[in-house]
Amino acid sequence: MKSKHTVIDELKPKRTVKELCSYLGISRSGYCAYLKRKDNDPDEELKLKIRAIYEQRDKTVGYRLIQDELYRQYSLVVNRKKVRRLMQQLGIKAITP
Numbered sequence: 001m002k003s004k005h006t007v008i009d010e011l012k013p014k015r016t017v018k019e020l021c022s023y024l025g026i027s028r029s030g031y032c033a034y035l036k037r038k039d040n041d042p043d044e045e046l047k048l049k050i051r052a053i054y055e056q057r058d059k060t061v062g063y064r065l066i067q068d069e070l071y072r073q074y075s076l077v078v079n080r081k082k083v084r085r086l087m088q089q090l091g092i093k094a095i096t097p
Contacts, residue, residue: 005034047086049074054092062094063087 004024008031011020021028041047053069054061061069063084070076070083087093 005031005038043082043086046070046076046078047090049076050083050086051090051092054087059092060094 004026007024008017008020017031018028021031049070050066053066053073057065057069063080066087067078067080067083070078
């Protein structure tokens with residue numbers, strides 16, 4: 001089921017945001033806050049670093065080695081669960097030779 005905010009995104013070319021918010025029963029300020037949150041990914045830079053390490057190591061490293069490399073190369077301390085979750089979001093996993 002689509003959220004009210006995504007419905008507004010789809011119907012914006014046909015109606016005004018004010019009309020759509022009124023019809024769906026949400027505030028315009030709430031919709032504007034949604035737009036700010038939608039484009040903001042706090043882990044984007046970390047995902048790029050994970051992807052770089054993964055490519056450097058010929059796609060054969062798992063989350064534990066990526067966690068170690070994040071510390072060695074970038075002095076970043078990242079929880080192993082977060083590294084694993086971000087790898088899953090990126091669709092990468094270790095390929096065993």
